[in-house]
Amino acid sequence: MSTVGAVIIGRNEGDRLVRCLTSMQGAAERVIYVDSGSADDSIAAARVAGAEVVELDLSRPFTAARARTAGFQALQNGGELPDFVQFVDGDCALQSGWIEDAKQALAADPRLGIVTGWRSEIYPERSIYNALCDFEWHRPAGEIITCGGDMMVRSAAFKAAGGFDETVIAAEDDEFCVRVRAQGWQMQRLPLEMTLHDAAMTRFSQWWARAVRSGHGFAQVGYLHPEYFVRERRRVLVYGAALPAIALVGLATSLWITAAVAALYGVNYLRTAQGLQREGLSKREAFRHSVLLTLSKLPNFQGMLTFWWRHLRGLKMNIIEYK
Numbered sequence: 001m002s003t004v005g006a007v008i009i010g011r012n013e014g015d016r017l018v019r020c021l022t023s024m025q026g027a028a029e030r031v032i033y034v035d036s037g038s039a040d041d042s043i044a045a046a047r048v049a050g051a052e053v054v055e056l057d058l059s060r061p062f063t064a065a066r067a068r069t070a071g072f073q074a075l076q077n078g079g080e081l082p083d084f085v086q087f088v089d090g091d092c093a094l095q096s097g098w099i100e101d102a103k104q105a106l107a108a109d110p111r112l113g114i115v116t117g118w119r120s121e122i123y124p125e126r127s128i129y130n131a132l133c134d135f136e137w138h139r140p141a142g143e144i145i146t147c148g149g150d151m152m153v154r155s156a157a158f159k160a161a162g163g164f165d166e167t168v169i170a171a172e173d174d175e176f177c178v179r180v181r182a183q184g185w186q187m188q189r190l191p192l193e194m195t196l197h198d199a200a201m202t203r204f205s206q207w208w209a210r211a212v213r214s215g216h217g218f219a220q221v222g223y224l225h226p227e228y229f230v231r232e233r234r235r236v237l238v239y240g241a242a243l244p245a246i247a248l249v250g251l252a253t254s255l256w257i258t259a260a261v262a263a264l265y266g267v268n269y270l271r272t273a274q275g276l277q278r279e280g281l282s283k284r285e286a287f288r289h290s291v292l293l294t295l296s297k298l299p300n301f302q303g304m305l306t307f308w309w310r311h312l313r314g315l316k317m318n319i320i321e322y323k
Helices: 014-025 044-050 064-079 096-107 127-138 154-161 172-182 203-222 230-253 253-279 283-295 297-313
Strands: 004-010 030-035 051-056 085-090 090-093 114-120 141-146 150-155 186-197
Touching: 004 064, 014 030, 014 044, 014 090, 030 044, 030 064, 044 051, 051 064, 064 085, 064 127, 064 172, 085 090, 085 096, 085 154, 085 186, 090 283, 096 114, 096 150, 096 186, 114 154, 114 172, 127 203, 127 283, 150 154, 154 172, 154 283, 172 186, 172 203, 203 230, 203 297, 230 297, 253 283, 283 297
Parallel strands: 004 030, 004 085, 030 051, 114 186
Antiparallel strands: 085 150, 090 186, 114 150, 141 186
16 A cells, blocks of 8 residues: 655744645645744644644755655654655645555556646736636646646655755756656646645745746756756847847837837747637636746846856845745
């Protein structure tokens, strides 16, 4: 009989963590909660819920990657390592039945190293930022090359890949999946609801910070694996750096240049909106979302610059938080 352990990671998640812990009751043989320097009652809430708590050393930078690896190590050091490990972010609630279905999928196919499912926003109606996240989460089921942080991982695949790279502060799940695939394992998204997520984004500044973090991930993971995020980095360099620079030159030389750049952004905006409609969004939703997706290249470029500034100066890769 296959066994499952669970690792929950969090930092100041408050009621979101309580909801997560409640959803995990009875779902796994052991539940590890890894806390990254919370100043709220997260640690106490985890202990009340019966989870084993790991408190990360404050002297080293916090990252989701570091927390997940610490959770896996706690499972490994605390007794017999379970066959599979379910990773869940502390702002997510597990959907009923997911653990059993995911476990069966991994047990049925020894080639599978990771299975994931669909994550949904719990409050998509509260802001356009939450709604955009909800759309991002729903990707087609089937064989995949990467997934988000909510995933069930075969312990043997985790160990073969060497776990998460704790220096990667964003897109650490992508980076981990690259190395899992390099070890010959396959990954699959099951056509099942897996978790409910609470992005809790109600302000433009939160969305901007999240987009900065994504850009940091594009650059850092692209540096570690040059074949990955190639298209994303190219688009950011064009729409987040080159075109804005050309537009500024146009303001000083010829307004026709600036107008041409504005036209290119307009074309990109329309093409993005049309693509979103093809993926199932209504016309109104598609044109609203396209505004943010078009604008996102600017904070993405800020994030890429942040990575290279840190990397070239040998600075620590500190996390970028948006809530």
